[in-house]
Amino acid sequence: MRQHKLALCKYHFLEWVCDQTERNINKYKLFTKNDRVLVAVSGGKDSLALWDVLNKLGYLTAGVYINLGILGNDLYSVKSQTLAEKFASDHNLVLHISNIKSEYGKTIPEFSETNKRGKSKPCSVCGLIKRHTMNDNASKLGYDVLVTGHNLDDEVSVLFNNVLGWQVDFLRRQAPFIPAKEGLIPKAKPFCRFYERETAAYAILANIEYMEDECPFSVGSTTIENKELLNQLEHQRAGTKLAFYLKFLKAKKDIFTDLENDMYTEELFPCPICGQPTPKPGYCTFCRMVTRS
Amino acid sequence: MRQHKLALCKYHFLEWVCDQTERNINKYKLFTKNDRVLVAVSGGKDSLALWDVLNKLGYLTAGVYINLGILGNDLYSVKSQTLAEKFASDHNLVLHISNIKSEYGKTIPEFSETNKRGKSKPCSVCGLIKRHTMNDNASKLGYDVLVTGHNLDDEVSVLFNNVLGWQVDFLRRQAPFIPAKEGLIPKAKPFCRFYERETAAYAILANIEYMEDECPFSVGSTTIENKELLNQLEHQRAGTKLAFYLKFLKAKKDIFTDLENDMYTEELFPCPICGQPTPKPGYCTFCRMVTRS
Numbered sequence: 001m002r003q004h005k006l007a008l009c010k011y012h013f014l015e016w017v018c019d020q021t022e023r024n025i026n027k028y029k030l031f032t033k034n035d036r037v038l039v040a041v042s043g044g045k046d047s048l049a050l051w052d053v054l055n056k057l058g059y060l061t062a063g064v065y066i067n068l069g070i071l072g073n074d075l076y077s078v079k080s081q082t083l084a085e086k087f088a089s090d091h092n093l094v095l096h097i098s099n100i101k102s103e104y105g106k107t108i109p110e111f112s113e114t115n116k117r118g119k120s121k122p123c124s125v126c127g128l129i130k131r132h133t134m135n136d137n138a139s140k141l142g143y144d145v146l147v148t149g150h151n152l153d154d155e156v157s158v159l160f161n162n163v164l165g166w167q168v169d170f171l172r173r174q175a176p177f178i179p180a181k182e183g184l185i186p187k188a189k190p191f192c193r194f195y196e197r198e199t200a201a202y203a204i205l206a207n208i209e210y211m212e213d214e215c216p217f218s219v220g221s222t223t224i225e226n227k228e229l230l231n232q233l234e235h236q237r238a239g240t241k242l243a244f245y246l247k248f249l250k251a252k253k254d255i256f257t258d259l260e261n262d263m264y265t266e267e268l269f270p271c272p273i274c275g276q277p278t279p280k281p282g283y284c285t286f287c288r289m290v291t292r293s
Numbered sequence: 294m295r296q297h298k299l300a301l302c303k304y305h306f307l308e309w310v311c312d313q314t315e316r317n318i319n320k321y322k323l324f325t326k327n328d329r330v331l332v333a334v335s336g337g338k339d340s341l342a343l344w345d346v347l348n349k350l351g352y353l354t355a356g357v358y359i360n361l362g363i364l365g366n367d368l369y370s371v372k373s374q375t376l377a378e379k380f381a382s383d384h385n386l387v388l389h390i391s392n393i394k395s396e397y398g399k400t401i402p403e404f405s406e407t408n409k410r411g412k413s414k415p416c417s418v419c420g421l422i423k424r425h426t427m428n429d430n431a432s433k434l435g436y437d438v439l440v441t442g443h444n445l446d447d448e449v450s451v452l453f454n455n456v457l458g459w460q461v462d463f464l465r466r467q468a469p470f471i472p473a474k475e476g477l478i479p480k481a482k483p484f485c486r487f488y489e490r491e492t493a494a495y496a497i498l499a500n501i502e503y504m505e506d507e508c509p510f511s512v513g514s515t516t517i518e519n520k521e522l523l524n525q526l527e528h529q530r531a532g533t534k535l536a537f538y539l540k541f542l543k544a545k546k547d548i549f550t551d552l553e554n555d556m557y558t559e560e561l562f563p564c565p566i567c568g569q570p571t572p573k574p575g576y577c578t579f580c581r582m583v584t585r586s
Contacts (some may be wrong), residue, residue, distance in 0.1 A: 161522050163456050164526075164533060166540035225529055229522060233457075236518055244457050251459035255548045 001198065003239035008194050010205050017202045021053045027175040029144045030188035037061045038143035040134050041095065043080030043211040045203035046149030048087050050191050052206055054147070055091060062094040063087075064137045066130055069100055069107025072216030080211040087208065096141065098133050104290050115289055122217055125289070132286040135276060138185040150189045153196040156241045157226040159248055169266075172256050175249070175276075183270055183277045193242070294491065296532035303498050310495045314346045314483050321469040323481035326437045330354045331436035333427050334380075334388065336373030338496035339442030341380050343484050345499055347440070348384060355387040356380075357430045359423055362393055362400025365509030372503040380501065389434060391426050397583050407584055409414050415510055418582070426578040428569060431478040443482045446489040449534045450519040452541055457483040462559075468542070476563055476570045486535065 001007070008016055024030070031037055037054060041047045054061050065084040070076045081097070088095035103108045106114075108129065112122030138146040155174070162170040178187040185249040191199060203210050216223060233240045269275035271284035273291070278284035283291070294300070301309055317323070324330055332390070334356040347354050358377040363369045381388035394400045399407075403421065405415030423532045431439040448467070455463040471480040484492060496503050511517060526533045561570035564577035566584070571577035576584070 164537050166544035167539070168544050229525060232522060240457060244459070247459035251461050254461050 001195070003195070003234075003242050013201065016192070016203055017049075017198065018053050018056055020193065021050075022057055024176065024190050024193055025188075028188070030147070030177050030190055031186075033057070033059060035060065035144040036142065038096075038138045038141070039063045039082045040130075040146060040148045041065045042149070043082075043084040044149070045208070045210045045212075046151050046154075046196075046199045048084070048208050049199050049203045049206065050147065050149040051087065051093070052091070052208060053202070054190070055093065062096065062141075062143070064096045064098065064134065066133050067097065067101070068126060068129075070215060070217070071108065074213050074226050076211075076213060076216055079213070083209055083211050094142050096137055098137060100129060100133070103133075104129075105130040111289065119223070123221060124262075126217075127198060128286055128289070132276065132284075135183075135185055136138070136274065139183075143185065145186045145188055147188045147190060149191055149199070151191045151194050151196050151199050152241055152245060153227055153230070154223075155189070156230055156245050157223050157244060160226050160230060161222060171248075171252070171260045175252075181268065181277060183268075183275050192245070195241070221253070294488070296488070296527075296535050306494065309500055310342075310487070310491065311349055313486065314343075315350055317469065317483050317486055318481075321481075322484055323440070324352070324471050324479075326352060328353065328379050328437040329435065331357045331389075331431045331434070331439050332421075333439060333441045334358045334377045335442070336376040337442070338501070338503045338505075339444050339484060339489075340497065341377070341442075341501050341503045342492050342496045343440065343442040344380065344386070345501060348386065348481070355389065355434075355436070357389045357391065357427065358390040359426050360390065360394070361419060361422075363402065363508060363510070364538060367506050367509070369504075369506060369509055372506070376502055376504050389430055391430060393422060393426070396426075397422075404582065410436045414514070419510075421582070425567070425569065425577075426542070428476075428478055432476075436453070436478065438479045438481050440481045442484055442492070444484050444487050444489050444492050445534055445538060446520055446523070447516075448482070448485050449523055449538050452514050452538060453519050453523060454515060459540055464541075464545070468545075474561065474570060476561075476568050485538070488534070499586075534565060539545065 006016075022088060037059050039047060039051045039054065039061050041051060043065065047063075051061060051063055063084065065081055067077050067081050071078070085095060085097075087093075101112075104111075108122050108126045111129065112125040115125055134146055159171075159174060162174065176189050176192045178184075180186045194202075202208075230241055266279050269281045270276070271278050271282075271287055273283055273287040276284055276286070299309075330347060330352050332340065332347065332354050334340045334344060336358070344354060344356055356377065356520040358374055360370050360374050364371070378388060378390075380386075393404075397404075401419045404422065408418055427439055440500050452464075452467060454460075455467065469482050469485045472476075473479045487495075523534055559572050561572060562574045563569070564571050564575075564580055566576055566580040569577055569579070
């Protein structure tokens with residue numbers, strides 16, 4: 001790991017990932033051993049590695065898997081659900097399953113066809129539905145915190161995009177921990193300081209069977225373009241990604257006044273259908289989409 | 294020009310550059326027709342194109358050329374001074390010449406060899422000396438404003454670097470206009486919204502003879518690496534560079550409180566030798582370097 005000037009054997013690498021995760025959890029005050037933690041599981045390397053690490057560290061975890069109904073040539077959702085279920089049963093852990101088609105009547109590709117947000121790509125619709133469904137599951141099932149497997153490359157790619165467009169409200173809200181807000185459960189990203197290579201190495205060395213295929217809709221996405229560019233930068237100057245992210249977290253405190261109390265600058269209203277907060281009075285974007293379709 | 298969805302013939306392109314420059318000067322309140330404007334001239338396309346445009350628009354201009362004593366294989370400083378002088382005499386304009394070696398005893402490469410700032414590359418020493426000497430010339434000769442030929446690619450490359458390292462004080466100060474401060478003359482960048490391709494096209498179409506060689510020390514610099522990366526982004530999404538810069542200027546107003554009165558957050562003290570402001574009481578970095586060498 002050039003950015004850390006560190007080389008480890010298999011045994012010490014696995015231990016290092018666990019130690020660093022515990023450190024991040026404490027450093028960013030994400031949750032404690034008493035909290036009921038719900039892990040958002042996609043079946044990919046990051047979320048399964050995260051679940052594995054949290055379980056080893058002795059946290060009280062369950063998983064939630066959302067079947068998006070994405071098939072492609074590789075039966076994407078079918079395969080990833082099987083892998084998530086296998087991990088849960090191998091480790092004797094509870095996995096909640098949500099199915100978009102059975103719960104809301106349509107798959108992600110079907111929603112995206114009938115919605116103007118999804119005209120070119122279903123990614124925007126998919127993000128909206130996942131955020132809603134994750135939060136819904138976590139609140140209804142009584143969990144204290146929702147955790148996601150976002151790694152440093154994910155965070156840096158989003159940060160890069162928000163900086164290119166100087167989206168000040170998004171910059172303000174990007175953090176390893178998003179506190180609770182009426183109708184929104186707290187969200188945490190314990191893997192936010194790990195490079196993607198590191199989470200992949202963990203999953204392989206820990207013998208986790210994970211979904212290796214990328215989502216068929218991700219080809220040519222801005223996120224992937226950004227990641228390629230940032231990899232070039234990292235290659236030219238090792239440690240750039242980590243420094244970019246950590247210095248951002250530090251700078252935020254200087255540039256955004258009253259950040260603690262004011263992560264959401266806009267007033268929020270509860271949606272009359274689902275109760276989740278929305279920036280305008282009336283139905284939230286999710287419920288408008290589902291009821292209209 | 295993909296970013297503007299605009300294609301112009303030679304005649305209208307030259308006119309467009311002049312019109313847009315006038316618009317920038319007014320938009321960012323850079324200077325007026327009554328101000329005595331000193332143009333920092335390197336002999337390259339940007340500074341000579343800028344001088345040409347300002348002259349055509351009827352501003353009261355003179356130039357200042359700083360001979361840095363950089364030779365390389367191509368007699369860099371000799372050739373660029375000749376081209377700056379030719380432009381001035383062809384257009385019947387005043388050009389002040391400063392020579393680092395005769396004024397301060399050493400060339401840029403010589404200063405950089407004896408100074409720890411210049412250990413790997415003389416760029417840091419060169420920037421320091423140029424900033425000092427420009428400001429010194431402008432104040433002593435009684436000009437109202439110093440203008441530089443920085444184009445959009447220059448500005449975006451610096452912005453990108455400051456964002457990667459989240460250098461909040463540098464971000465705060467990056468602007469098309471830097472107001473006067475005791476000992477510092479105002480600085481303006483009328484070309485900050487032009488792509489490098491546009492200033493190059495102007496220089497060629499206006500038949501300006503300019504220095505085509507890059508500074509021999511610029512090879513492999515961070516600035517050039519950044520520019521290549523940003524060109525890739527621009528290629529993938531036309532207009533990215535312009536949007537990145539303009540949205541930054543807009544976002545600055547939201548994220549930095551009291552920007553007008555508070556561009557310099559730190560207290561500044563006059564250097565006892567040259568009188569220019571410095572963040573600590575005592576000699577400024579420039580005078581320390583010159584007196585120590």
